[in-house]
Amino acid sequence: MNNDFCQKFIFEDANVRGELVRLNNSYQEVISKASYPPPVKKLLGELMCASVLLSATLKFDGSLTIHARSNGAIPLVVAECRSHQLVRATAHMNEKSLQSPELINNHDLQALLQDGKLAVHIQPKNGQQYQGIIPLEHNSLSACLEDYFSRSEQLPTKLIFSSEGDYTSGLLIQSLPTPADKEPVKQQSRWDHLTQLIQNAHPSEVLALPIERLLTRTFPSETLRIFDKKEISFDCTCTRERTLSALSAMDRSELKSLLEKKSVIVVDCQFCSTRYKFANTDISHLVSQPAHSSPKRTH
Ligand SMILES: [Zn+2]
Incomplete structure (x- = not known):
């Protein structure tokens, strides 16, 4: 059975969209390829979820890749999501550094990707490719991506990632541009309220609670429209x-x-x-x- 899916939702009376992604089979496929220590496993899961969440708004055939290169314990980590929700990911490790007392079980992104560069690369099947640099100025991937969205894309975004064992998950909400007939101040206060609420989502709930219950518990008294699930699978393009x-x-x-x-x-x-x-x-x-x-x- 394929447990991997993404599912979009919108807040009916706020100009905000959301999406939940959960990966099990595809994540298992990726992390079983090497004996990745916990911080690398977690980062691979977060990047896979991020690649699905970021590619959700693309309206064309192609691929979205998030990759990081560094001089640190993880010289390369990459996750890709192609049209029709096909994902793959891999990481190169410096095993000796990862075993060092400072890094063993350290999940700090800046420590793992020392002097690193994080980027998103969009490659449409037809048309021009795009590359955006995600500043590595925070110690978690969620904070780096939130910063990237608000600074480069002017789309305030909140993200929660959660991984355990063979399961990884991501929950995103994103404020959309204010329509001309709406008051920006009102939209800002609605957004501030929703970002307060999403902090209450417990990582274990993001990972496993049925989406309806997760959203009702996280955003009580909000009217939400939840769209159909889209299945996600592991797939490699190598030949x-x-x-x-x-x-x-x-x-x-x-x-x-x-x-x-x-x-x-x-x-x-x-x-x-x-x-x-x-x-x-x-x-x-x-x-x-x-x-x-x-x-x-x-x-
Ligand atoms: Zn391959």
């Missing part, structure tokens, strides 16, 4: 061709030394662990070709 293309983008001296050492080049997809094997003789011609990423305008 043999894409893996070959990644190999052809490798630094030529690195590729050459790899080919000198091995008769079969094995590449495991970091998202789904699918193993791709290339015979040395199948790819040796790449060495004499320019790397994919090198500028083609020299031709």
Whole structure:
């Protein structure tokens, strides 16, 4: 049974939208790929939920990726949500740093992503891509995203993430632009009231309570309209061709030394662990070709 879904709702008499996401099967698929320690597991869950919540407003086919790179204990962590609610995620770890007394069981985002950069990348199937930098100025992903929405998008947002075991969940409310016929002051006071109320949502309720009960308990006396659930699944886009293309983008001296050492080049997809094997003789011609990423305008 697939327990993974997202579900939108709106407040009938406030210009505010909301969404709940819950992931179990897809989260399990991601965290079972490596022995991630608790802080990495939690961050992967939060990023997966965030990628679903952020992609909910996109009106086109494509993908939304949130990724962080750092010089710290987690050099790379990435979560992607594609159209039709297909998700995948992965993290690279510096296991020694994660075992250090300062970081063991430390969930502080800035400590885990030291000197890091957090960004959202939107790639429509057709059309121009967009990249936004999410300032890493807070110690939780929810606070960083709230800041990003209010500063870059002018959309005040509140987020609660919750993870336990194989379950991860996110609850979002977002104030929409004030329509021309509405008073901004009134909208602000409604928003302030709802942000007070969402603080009362207990993480265990966000994780497991049926949505109707969760919303009634969190926002009593608010009239809400809840839309149908949308199913979410784990899915990876890797193919043999894409893996070959990644190999052809490798630094030529690195590729050459790899080919000198091995008769079969094995590449495991970091998202789904699918193993791709290339015979040395199948790819040796790449060495004499320019790397994919090198500028083609020299031709
Ligand atoms: Zn894959």
